[in-house]
Amino acid sequence: MKKQSSGFDNTKKTLIILMDVLIFHLSFILSFLLRYNWNIPQYNYISYESASPFIILVFIFLNIMFGNYVMYNKQKTDFVYLTIIVQFFMSILIMAMTFFGRWFTFPRTIILISFLVSSILLTIWRLIVFKLYLKVDGTKKVLVVGDEISCKRAVLNINQAKNDRHIVTHVILSNYLENLKENIDQFDIVYCSSKLNEEIRTKIYELVIRNNKQLFLSTSFENLVMINPNIMNIEDESIIEIKGFRISPEEDLVKRIIDFTVALVMLIIVSPIMLITAVLVKVTSKGPVLYKQVRITKGQREFNILKFRTMSATAEKESGPVLASANDARVTPLGKYLRSLRIDELPQLINVLKGDMSLVGPRPERPFFVDQFIAINQYYDLRHNIRAGITGFAQVYGKYASDFNSKLNFDLLYIQKYSLLFDIKILLQTIKILFDKVSSKGVDEEELDNLTDSTFPENIKVIE
Structure with a gap:
């Protein structure tokens, strides 16, 4: 009996990670050489040596969280933008680490050069690995x-x-x-x-x-x-x-504390973006800036979700409640961009502060549709055992307007697999879907109906 190949198993992934770390380290050395004309000052380089263990640990963590070592659901372009995203975050975090670690002789120009060098070298390396993966597996x-x-x-x-x-x-x-x-x-x-x-x-x-x-x-x-x-x-x-x-009361308490803290910090950071968006919404279409709508959260409780308005103010006046779909004609020209960049969701940070929502969880649905979905699928109400979320497992791995049964499966899977680390992974991968057009589209409902x-x-x- 011939045994099937196990593909890229954990040993191979470990070797890939080690090679990633080596290339990342070499990109810093090359950056120093380029910056100082092949004569590296010792007092500058020693700061990098002191900080490098922490830098490498963060580098490995971010790449795992962004899914760079999971290849079965990728294409070549994924490795390009994922590498750039991770290296961009690494640059910001390195600046923070060198400041708090008091490694003040670590040159800021090296961080910029290494961002460019490491992005190029790591992208080339990962495309080679992906090609080998497809050929071998x-x-x-x-x-x-x-x-x-x-x-x-x-x-x-x-x-x-x-x-x-x-x-x-x-x-x-x-x-x-x-x-x-x-x-x-x-x-x-x-x-x-x-x-x-x-x-x-x-x-x-x-x-x-x-x-x-x-x-x-x-x-x-x-x-x-x-x-x-x-x-x-x-x-x-x-x-x-x-x-x-369900998740345990202890996990729920920790999740709530983190939600409140992160939402408060994020509101402060994104407030300029929210202000500009509010002005653009007001001047480009008639109606209120913020859109309020009754949704369902933990314990079947109703609350008013907040969004920047992306549709005309009378979008459902004649049609009544309608689920979002791909190429929705009700969406304003500005609304298309706000949705694709997920900027319309930013006011929901206020919902998180109030305790109506979590940063990560099942997306909240309207009572009108919840009643319909429960009538069709008796397990639908199980998703309301935890707070609704701004982003979720279904939003990262599914499609923007997938049918409710598919989303429900993602939501129940999220609850079963819940951990703080899982939440961090979903939050980081939410950034990834901004560059993935498939995630912003709806499912082809006509194909499903037929x-x-x-x-x-x-x-x-x-x-x-």
Whole structure:
């Protein structure tokens, strides 16, 4: 039995990180050489040597948080702008570190030169690694198992991915186990896209594991509840304790303290941007500067969310409540830019100070739609076990106007995986999506609505 390659495992990632650190360090040496005509003054360089351990630790932390070492969902341009973003933050943080560390002989010109040098060298290196990754790990063939609608949705989603890392080659709609056995050598990954009979599901898992294939599962409720379980030992038996969709009171208190502190600091920092935006909104269209709308937060409680107005003042006068969509005709010309840059969300920092919202959490929805969504999906109210957020897991990894079920899965996954470090990662990656046009777009609702009448692409073998 041939064992499948594990791809870029942790050992390879560690080597990549070490090489990143080496290139980053060499970029500083090169910057010193360029700045001082190949004759580095010792009293300047010794400041860098003293600060370098802290600089390198922050460098590794930021790159991990921005996802630079996760490659399956990337394309070449991602590495370019992610490298520049991280190095920009590094420049600011290095200036702060050298000030508080009293390394005053660390030249500010070196920070500027190293930003340019490190951005170029790291980008070249990461593009080489990415090319090797694609060549070594290759494209993975995916076999999708489930009912017709869920399989079509899975195919549509995978086909819209940034790269060709995963390609659906087979779809099995019935007689799952028998058809899976017959085609076991023709794919790398089995994706169970819908709920299956427990007996059949267990046998599929066993078959996949014994044949060293990868297994993908949908984020259905029964799968989500198994995330981050607590393992208990009672006498001679190990028991799995399922975690509810909540965070502990202690975590909630720490999260609230951090939310209040960060929101207050951010309001002070972005106040000039908010003032300019307020003036632009007022002079470019009729209506109030701020837009208030009733939303739902923790405990099903209603509150007024604050935003800079991006639509005409009478946007829903005739249509009534309507969900945001791609290319929404109600959005003003200025509103398009405010939305794409997420500037319209800045007034929500006031909501965070008041305790209505958190910096990170499920995006708050309107009561009109919450009632509809709960009627369709009985688990929807679980997202209200924590405060609503300005940004969230769904906003970073999903699309701007994805359908509510997809967003709900992200929200429940966020609650199950919650940690302070996870919040920091989402906050940092929110910056990334400003440069990613896909994140600002809505899902193609017409394609989703037509799944029932659509057919599978011709290059996919459908087995019934």
